[in-house]
Amino acid sequence: MPKRPTLQDVADAVGLAPATVSYALRGERGSDDTVARVHAAATALGYQINPIASALATGRSRTVAVLCGSTRDLWQQSLTADLARQLLSEGRHALVADADGHPEREEALLAKIRDQRPDGLLVAPLDPFASQWEALASQLPVVAIGDRLALAPSAGAVVFDNAAGFALVFDHLADLGHRRIAAVLPERPSTPDRPAERLVAREARRCGIVVDLVRTPPATADPATMTDHLAAALSGPDRPTAAFCLTDSFAFGMLRAARTLGLDVPGDLSVVGFEDVEFADLAGPGLSTVDWGRGAVVDAAVGQLLAAIDDDQPLRTVTIAPRLVVRGSSGPAPSPS
C-alpha cells in the first residue's frame, strides 16, 4: 500500500521547511503566496495530517471520551449516541465506553480512558459518590450528566431537578387517588446519602402516599427479575396501585411484567417512567413519564465541556427542569375490592 505523504513530503514538494508547511497549513504565519502553494501541494499529494503525531506533539487529542453507565438502558443509549453525534459535529472525536452496569468496571474503564489522553470527559456515572472522579477532574475537564459527582467539586454537571420531577409524579399519582405505590430504583453502590430515597420519602410524606421500595440492578430490565419484583410487590394484603420507575427501561420492564402477570395497565396498575425515551408513546399503553429534553441535556453538557477545553471557561452545574408527560399507562387508582 502506498505510504501516506507526510509533512516532510509536502515540504519537499514546495521546497520549504517542514516547519513552514506546518504553520502554513494551519494558517498561522506565512505569506499568502506560500500558504496557497502549500495548500495546493498538500491537496495534490493527498496529504492528511497525522493526528497521532500531532497529539503527541501538542498533548491534545481533539478527542472527548464518553463514559456511560450502561447502554442497555434505553435513555442512556440514546444519550450516548446523541453525545457522540454532537461531539462529531463540533469537530471532536468521540471515544465511547460503556461500564455495562458494573461500577467496578467503570473504574477500570476510566483508567483505560485516561490512558488515551482525551481532552475531556463526558460521563453518566454509575457511582457518583466514588472518590476516583476528583483525581480525574483535576487533570482534565469532566462534565457529569444526571448526577453531580459528589466528591469532585472541580467537575461540571448537568443534573436533573429530581425534586421537581418527583413532585410532578407524586402529585400526578396522588391526584389519581393512589395511596400506595411501588418505587423502582436502581441498586446503587455505596451511597452516603441516598438522594433518590430521600426525595421519595419526602414526597411520600408530602402527598400522604405509602411507598414500597423496589431495588433492581441498574440499567437492565430483565423480564424475569421485573416480574419477580412486581409479583413480590403485589403479594401483600394492601397492595400498591402504581409503580413509579426511575428509568423508562424499568417502566417498560414493569409493563412487560404486568402483562406477564395478566394485569391491566392502568386498570389494575399504573406505571410511570422518568425519562421519556423515544417511542415511549408507542408502548401499549403509552408510557406516562417525565421528559427532560435530551437535546437540551446534550447541548448543555457538550457546550460546557468544549468551552472549558477551548476557552478555559469554568465548569458549572446546570439544572434541567422536568415536564410531566401523561399518557395511557397511568390512570385512577382501582377502588379497593
Place this chain on the structure above:
Amino acid sequence: MPKRPTLQDVADAVGLAPATVSYALRGERGSDDTVARVHAAATALGYQINPIASALATGRSRTVAVLCGSTRDLWQQSLTADLARQLLSEGRHALVADADGHPEREEALLAKIRDQRPDGLLVAPLDPFASQWEALASQLPVVAIGDRLALAPSAGAVVFDNAAGFALVFDHLADLGHRRIAAVLPERPSTPDRPAERLVAREARRCGIVVDLVRTPPATADPATMTDHLAAALSGPDRPTAAFCLTDSFAFGMLRAARTLGLDVPGDLSVVGFEDVEFADLAGPGLSTVDWGRGAVVDAAVGQLLAAIDDDQPLRTVTIAPRLVVRGSSGPAPSPS
C-alpha cells in the same frame, strides 16, 4: 498538575535503559528479576503507558472506528452501542461516528476517521455502492454490517439473508390473506441495482401480492412524514392492507401514523418490521418483525475484524439467518368492504 511519569522515569528509577523497560513491561525479553523490578517501579510511580506515543511509534492505535448510518434508527443505535461494548471488552477503544442519515456526511466522516488511523473499521454503510470504500478497505481491515460493500471486494461483511427474511414476511402476510401491501423502504443514494426492490418484486410475484413502494428518508421516522406516507398509500380505491417496513423504526412510525389516522392495527392495517428492536414486544400492539439476533451480528463482525487485525486472517462474508417473530401487529386482512 503533576506531570505523568514516562518510560524514562521508570528507567531512571530502576537504573535501566528505557528500551529495557519497554521490553520488560511488555513481557518480551528481560530476566525475571528485571521484569519484576520494572513492574514494581512502574506501579510505584503510577506509570501508565502513553498510547499516543505508542501508536505513533508502532503505527497501530488499538482503536477501532465504528461508523453508522444513523443512530436515530433504533436498531442501529443499539448495534453501535453493542459494538462499542464488545470492542471495549476485547481491549480496543471504540471511536464512534454517526453520519446521521446523510450519505455525503458519511464520506466526510470517513476522511476524519481515516485521519485517526484506527486499526480497523466497522461500518453500517448508508451507501454501500459508494466507490470510496475500496480505497479504505485496501488500507485497513473493514467489515460492513448489513450490506456488502459492493465495490470493495477486500472488505468483509456480515449481511442479512434478506431473501430469506423477505420470504418469511411475504409468506406470513400471504397466509393472512393480504393481497396488496405497502413496502416502506429507505431512500437510498444512487444504487445501481436496487436489491431490496428486486427482492420485494420477486416475493410479490411469488406470493401473488401487489406492492406499493413507499420510499422515505433513511433512519428517521418523522411522525408527520410517516402519516403523509400512510395517508397517501391508503388513498387509492384498492388500498393496501398491510405495511412491511424495512426497519423497526419505520414500523414504529407506521404504528404511530395509523394511530394518528384512527386506524386499528391489525384490524385495518397490519404492520410488520424487520429487525426486532428492544421492546418491540411492548408496542401496542406488539410489533411483528424479523429477528436477526443482534448478538450474533456483533460477535461475527467484531470477531472477524479483530482476527484480521491481529492475525491477518482473511475477511469473509458472513450471512445471518432470519427468524420471524409474530406479535400483535399483524393479523388477517380485513375483508373488502
Place this chain on the structure above:
DNA sequence: TAGGTAATATGAAGCGCTTCACTTCCCCCG
C-alpha cells in the same frame, strides 16, 4: 581452556508533528 551460543541489556534512530529561538530580508520612517 578456548570458542561458540544464547540470553540480557543498551544506544540511537526513528514515528510525524509542533514550536521555540533565531536568521534573513524587506520596507518604512526619521
Place this chain on the structure above:
DNA sequence: CGGGGGAAGTGAAGCGCTTCATATTACCTA
C-alpha cells in the same frame, strides 16, 4: 541613507514510545 521593526522562513529540539543493531555477560561444550 541608515537603522529599527516586523514579517517570513528555518533548524533543531523535543513529545514518549518502539525496535534494530550492537555490546556485554554468562554459560556450555569440545
